[in-house]
Amino acid sequence: MIDDIELLRLIENNARLSYEEIAVMLGTNAGDVEAEIKRLKDENIILGYNTIINWEKQAPDNCIGMIEVRIAPIKNKGYDHIAQILSKYEKVTACYLVSGGFDLMIIYEDSNLRSIANFVSEKIAPQEGVLSTTTHFILKKYKANGIIYDNPDTDDRQAIIL
Amino acid sequence: MSLDYDSKISKAVQQVPPSAIRKFFDLANEMKGHVISLSIGEPDFVTPWTIREAAINSIIDGYTHYSPNSGYIDSRIAIVDYLKRRYGVSYDAKSEILVTVGGSEGLDLAARALINPGDEVIIVEPCFVAYKATVEFAHGVPVIVSTKPENDYKLMPEELEAAITDKTKYVIVGYPNNPTGAVMTLEDWAKIKDVLMRHPEVIVLSDELYCELNYLDGKPASLTQFAELRDRVIMVNGFSKSYAMTGFRVGYIAGPHELVAPMIKIHQYCIMCAPSTSQLAVVEAAMNADNEIKKMRDEYNHRRRVIVQGLKDAGLDCFTPYGAFYAFPSIKNTGLTSEEFCERFLLEKHVAIVPGNAFGACGEGFVRISYAASLEDIKEAMKLLKEFVEELKKG
Numbered sequence: 001m002i003d004d005i006e007l008l009r010l011i012e013n014n015a016r017l018s019y020e021e022i023a024v025m026l027g028t029n030a031g032d033v034e035a036e037i038k039r040l041k042d043e044n045i046i047l048g049y050n051t052i053i054n055w056e057k058q059a060p061d062n063c064i065g066m067i068e069v070r071i072a073p074i075k076n077k078g079y080d081h082i083a084q085i086l087s088k089y090e091k092v093t094a095c096y097l098v099s100g101g102f103d104l105m106i107i108y109e110d111s112n113l114r115s116i117a118n119f120v121s122e123k124i125a126p127q128e129g130v131l132s133t134t135t136h137f138i139l140k141k142y143k144a145n146g147i148i149y150d151n152p153d154t155d156d157r158q159a160i161i162l
Numbered sequence: 163m164s165l166d167y168d169s170k171i172s173k174a175v176q177q178v179p180p181s182a183i184r185k186f187f188d189l190a191n192e193m194k195g196h197v198i199s200l201s202i203g204e205p206d207f208v209t210p211w212t213i214r215e216a217a218i219n220s221i222i223d224g225y226t227h228y229s230p231n232s233g234y235i236d237s238r239i240a241i242v243d244y245l246k247r248r249y250g251v252s253y254d255a256k257s258e259i260l261v262t263v264g265g266s267e268g269l270d271l272a273a274r275a276l277i278n279p280g281d282e283v284i285i286v287e288p289c290f291v292a293y294k295a296t297v298e299f300a301h302g303v304p305v306i307v308s309t310k311p312e313n314d315y316k317l318m319p320e321e322l323e324a325a326i327t328d329k330t331k332y333v334i335v336g337y338p339n340n341p342t343g344a345v346m347t348l349e350d351w352a353k354i355k356d357v358l359m360r361h362p363e364v365i366v367l368s369d370e371l372y373c374e375l376n377y378l379d380g381k382p383a384s385l386t387q388f389a390e391l392r393d394r395v396i397m398v399n400g401f402s403k404s405y406a407m408t409g410f411r412v413g414y415i416a417g418p419h420e421l422v423a424p425m426i427k428i429h430q431y432c433i434m435c436a437p438s439t440s441q442l443a444v445v446e447a448a449m450n451a452d453n454e455i456k457k458m459r460d461e462y463n464h465r466r467r468v469i470v471q472g473l474k475d476a477g478l479d480c481f482t483p484y485g486a487f488y489a490f491p492s493i494k495n496t497g498l499t500s501e502e503f504c505e506r507f508l509l510e511k512h513v514a515i516v517p518g519n520a521f522g523a524c525g526e527g528f529v530r531i532s533y534a535a536s537l538e539d540i541k542e543a544m545k546l547l548k549e550f551v552e553e554l555k556k557g
């Protein structure tokens with residue numbers, strides 16, 4: 001019997017493990033792991049597999065905007081209508097409905113500041129129901145996806161400890 | 163004319179030989195940084211952040227002086243709370259807990275508080291190297307009981323009983339075990355308890371540093387859980403292994419006041435108190451870190467299974483370890499001694515593991531492999547081990 005939470009935590013931290021490797025780590029067999037992962041995919045619990053890349057290192061000019069959007073909900077559609085439209089843009093990497101002083105938090109990534117500004121003024125602001133936007137540019141990433149960036153990976157332990 | 167130092171150094175200290183595997187140690191130290199190391203008996207995890215933060219805050223708040231000899235009462239209450247929560251046992255924070263400098267101080271205090279010259283102390287090998295040395299430093303006589311792989315390295319009641327004489331002062335048990343990874347369940351301990359009930363003079367020193375690293379059911383199992391033995395079991399415990407806090411040097415003793423009080427006496431003269439910073443980190447560790455411990459335990463457990471599978475693939479016999487972060491496979495079928503095996507594995511494949519004879523004579527023919535290392539390193543090391551064993555077999 002596979003513990004789903006244990007399995008999901010394992011592949012959440014390392015999506016590259018093979019069925020065989022996962023099976024050894026969970027004390028089960030590869031066939032059962034494959035079947036369980038398929039079921040979790042079918043149920044849309046596993047949605048995909050990403051690689052975590054330090055883009056600041058690879059492409060230092062990339063920009064990320066966090067855009068707060070205030071909305072007057074549309075009758076019968078609530079907030080979903082606008083959120084779903086904005087989510088369709090490929091460069092929108094996240095879209096959340098949030099509590100507090102604004103309604104949607106949009107994360108938008110592009111190669112330069114100008115294109116983020118254009119997205120806000122041309123795609124978000126004109127949407128019916130959008131009341132206002134506030135755009136924050138990310139200056140530096142310290143931690144994302146549970147990973148601390150530029151974490152020194154040193155092992156200062158002695159060679160042998162009994 | 164130079165001083166005859168040998169005549170000046172205590173006989174008790176001189177008779178304890180330097181580690182039998184000193185040469186191997188030196189070699190491994192020289193090669194550090196160029197090898198995969200599965201030879202380290204401490205966690206590779208960094209201490210959980212909230213515990214480090216509590217230590218930092220203790221300094222900011224000015225807790226930088228001596229604490230009471232037994233430790234801050236808050237630390238002792240946190241320890242008592244932890245023992246109640248995880249073991250289901252009750253101790254009095256004021257009189258039955260002593261906060262020590264790591265588990266090691268507890269081993270030393272027990273030896274000095276209990277042993278008169280010539281008293282026998284039963285030591286269950288293979289085991290942590292300090293057990294025998296602390297007894298010898300205190301002029302005690304170690305009596306060795308050797309556990310066996312066919313018994314999953316558990317202490318067998320008949321073996322214990324055969325070693326007890328009218329000179330036996332106490333017995334040291336250490337489970338989950340370093341170096342074998344063996345665990346004793348509550349049912350196993352019940353059989354040991356039956357032996358001890360027939361020998362009401364014998365005290366028990368139970369080293370439980372690895373108590374949280376039990377992969378059978380994730381819960382500590384201990385002789386302290388038998389009320390009948392409450393008046394003569396001294397628990398040596400601490401935060402080094404389970405909480406990845408080795409450098410904090412903080413542990414504790416829990417036991418009946420009559421046995422803890424003489425240890426407090428030695429501690430107050432020789433140590434004064436455990437470091438204040440570490441003691442306040444303990445409050446956070448004992449009260450709020452159960453989830454962090456579980457996360458580490460789960461990860462060790464995954465690695466454990468990878469190691470056991472790797473040893474099987476390499477063709478080495480190994481009983482299945484269920485505790486600590488060690489496996490203790492036999493290398494007898496390679497025809498090499500433990501030291502030869504480890505030295506050649508280090509030189510030829512650049513992987514460091516520890517010869518089993520470092521942990522007692524009965525460890526000869528075995529090696530200790532630690533899985534306090536990254537999964538990548540473990541996988542690579544297991545691949546190299548398989549190659550190495552195959553090459554040995556081909557001659």
